[in-house]
Amino acid sequence: MGVEIRVEGLTKSFGRQVIWQDVSLTVPAGEISVLLGPSGTGKSVFLKSLVGLLKPDRGHIWIGDRDLPRLRESKLYETRKLFGVLFQDGALFGSMNLFDNIAFPLREHTRKRESEVKRIVLEKMELVGLLGAEHKLPGEISGGMKKRAGLARALVLDPEILLVDEPDSGLDPVRTAFLNQVFIDLNAQIGATFLIVTHDINTARTLPDNIGLLYQRHLAMFGPREMLLSSEEPVVRQFLNASKIGPIGMSEEKDESELEAEARMGHDPGRLPPIPPQQMPSSGLVRAGMHPPGAWCAANGVTPPPGSFVDDLGRDWVAEWPRYVASQAQGTDVGS
Template structure:
């Protein structure tokens, strides 16, 4: 099962440039979380701080009670075995076959024989739908296949935490949908904690259990998916509903005069868009921490935006959840009529 990641007061600078500061939130164990933000807000830098590739100027990253920035190189190397990382471009070795790329962490971190390595590699390749491509070089497969090969490599050590840096970057909407389904299935099967960094709001609206927004050199908000998607905070509402009105500009944040001209203060005047149903695992059963639709909203007295939780087939998940979640069963057939002599 996955473990919790707790970030406390994190700050990172490059020279005089402040990337973000005083970032604090908790990635719950065993759940899927997403961290979003406009381009240039330091999302990839944040992931590198989590695994110790970069060290923050200040703050803590607690992983199962261990403070990552304080670890010496030897212990940091050991901790990284608990992580599986999918880099933005797959980061495959171009001169190695897909099979050897996926096998690399096993050969680097274990003493397994080649027979066992092959069993593990092929099981992960099957999990991500890559069986048959193991003999090809990365340059001979599509971008989507390279992403899936990178994900298979991230899974071979059975990590407790999976970090994915913009897995949907460069993919068309259909391949992105398949990849999102794959993350839901992996979470169901492994129970790993998954943190996805992305700026794709389509992914964010349907996949994670929790999500947050980086903006203005800090964390605007982090919490349950329904909390974020129903928020009237101006930056959150603007970003997750892809609107021009709000504090986020073309390059950086808008100045005060522009915001006044829009009449936009700390709260957005625009109503949040309907909240879509969350992706279910392929087997149709909810993931261990996947909540009933509308549960957070109801428990916090928040009204769902009109049209929420209705899918493309017109099914209302607030009404049909029990059946859609696999817990609904047909009533038993009536007993046969008594035999008449």
């Protein structure tokens, strides 16, 4: 049911540019975590370090019981097979049709017979809603379809960990919502650990179980979705409110005098809006890693802001949760 990722004291520089300084976090097994941060804070560098494409200067990256930066080449190769990675553009080969693109890791890394390859490829294409598009070339399909093809390819080796770099880049909000539903349903079906880098605040608010925010070479905060969505931290409030007011500046952090001037003017990043309900898996699917709405708030004595967990239909998801889980297990809808 997915593998835990434990990062301890991660430090990474390129020449004199320090990207990460002593960063530690645990990405829980089987859950969906989202990583946010201003542009250039090293989110992609972090994903590449997790999969062993970049070597940190210092620190540990535990994948289960293996410390990735200290693995010999053969063990590293084996450990990488635990990962599925979806890069921003899907990273498809332009001259291959979708079937061959998605079959590529199976043909490259396994000795499976072609009939088995076909079975797996079609199964994954169905999971991401691409059945029937096997013969299309990447140049003939939309950006959203490219992402889903890249996702199918990331899934063919049955990963324990799925890393996704900006799945919403270049997608309209509706396609982004559909893709997020694919992630939720996939997580219910395969139970892998998901880590998704995104700039989309709506995705961050509704998709994950956990949110992390990178800022100034450190992790400003990482924890359950509810914790960040009710945070008082100015940097968290500024980012989640997409506000110009707060510590984050255009290219780097603002200095003391700018922040003092904002405070004198009474400017503030603003309070965060009510916590929205988390996106649910489609009918018939149940996610093992999903947090019941309000569980973190209850455990930590935090009163959820008014309106939290109440959806568009006026349903209170704290009260509905046990009924929801039971109805999903039976394949019915909670509203029915």
